[in-house]
Amino acid sequence: MSDFDNNPFADPNPFNDPSVTQVTTSNIEPVEQYNPFPRSNEGLATHTTPATTTPYQPAVLQPSTEPSPQASAAAAQATLLKQQEDLERKAAELDRRERELQSRAPTEKENNWPPLPKFFPIKPCFYQDFSEEIPEQYRRVCKMMYYLWMFNCMTLFLNLLACLAYFTTGDHGVDFGLSILWLVLFSPCSFLCWYRPVYKAFRTDSSFNFFFFFFVFFVQIAIFIIQSVGIPSWGNSGWISAMSVIGSNKAVGIIMIIVAILFTMCAATSIILLKMVHGMYRRTGASFQKAQQELSHGVMSSRTFQSAATGAASAAAQGAFQGNN
Known part of the structure; x- marks a missing residue:
């Protein structure tokens, strides 16, 4: 039992060994504080030597990025x-909008000119609406052409009264009869031959x-000049006829002078409006070739022309067939 009572750390103490004490009391730095690069070599870190590059690079296999034919x-x-779906969707949208416009727009415009009473047996023959059908830049000139037509009709009526008064002064029945003819003839013809063409042109x-308006309106201006001159026995109360009667009957002469002024x-006014219409015509880009195309298209699309052409073709085919037989 005495061996267990002995102190294992009693002398001789293993930590008092000279080799151990030499290590613990040495001035050598521990491993953690050891610097393999001494201070004297710090300047070497700032000097770098560029790596040499060889003229040949190693071959690198690039992966193929081209898609396969199936892809x-x-x-x-x-x-x-x-794209097909987009086109179908756009076509459906256009069809829907077209149906909406057709449902909103009236199927047929009711004629409103001449403005006759509803109980009148004759119904209006034309549809006319400046604010709806005529563009704004042409509306003023088109209305002026309409007012010129109405002014012409009024002048022709006053010419009839003046020729009637002229007829009372002597043997001038021819002038009175022709004045009635000019009123009945020129009023509707001027509306159909030069006013409606310029209205449709605008x-x-x-x-x-x-082109049709220009051709007819030149003739109309010539007729206005002849009427204002007033050649005797032509049915016009112009300057010559008025001056020939003013000496014998001043009242009739004054009436005829007023008509000559009109x-x-x-x-x-016709010359001025002709120049205005011609200026607008030049700005619209119209041309004689375009007029020919419109005429040919109108003739080819006419049902009368189509039926006549069909009949002529069938007759020629029958004649050729009979000739061969």
């Missing part, structure tokens, strides 16, 4: 299907209607 075909098919920008105003 390309699938992508193209998907693109076509998408409404649809039609080169054919412009005819002169018609001629002057």
